[in-house]
Amino acid sequence: MSENEAKKTISLWKNSNSEFIARVDRKTGKTQRLAHHANHVSALMALCADLPKMAHAMNLIGALHDAGKLDPRFCAAIGRAAADPDASCRAGVNHALAGGLILRNLRRELKA
Numbered sequence: 001m002s003e004n005e006a007k008k009t010i011s012l013w014k015n016s017n018s019e020f021i022a023r024v025d026r027k028t029g030k031t032q033r034l035a036h037h038a039n040h041v042s043a044l045m046a047l048c049a050d051l052p053k054m055a056h057a058m059n060l061i062g063a064l065h066d067a068g069k070l071d072p073r074f075c076a077a078i079g080r081a082a083a084d085p086d087a088s089c090r091a092g093v094n095h096a097l098a099g100g101l102i103l104r105n106l107r108r109e110l111k112a
Helices: 003-016 034-047 052-064 072-083 095-111
Strands: 021-024 031-033
Touching (some): 034 052, 052 095
Antiparallel strands (some): 021 031
16 A cells, blocks of 8 residues: 555545544543544554654554444444443444454455
């Protein structure tokens, strides 16, 4: 994946999830929006790149690491947790796997 393709994918992802919740602080009830969380993790991952040429790939991995949180089942569970700190946040969704699947599908498309 070229740097431009990675940047385009990151931009589409970050701009599509601004209203979704990524996390709920059980003590305070405060939520963190998925767009903010993805941007933060994406920037941290880019900083962890060993080689400058890997920064865009690491940025993409960070941006997509929680893509599964867009699943309606996860959204419902996190919404319940935001409304009631004692509610279970288990949704039966492997939210971290979704980003890997997106990257795999992108790779297949680029090879075609």
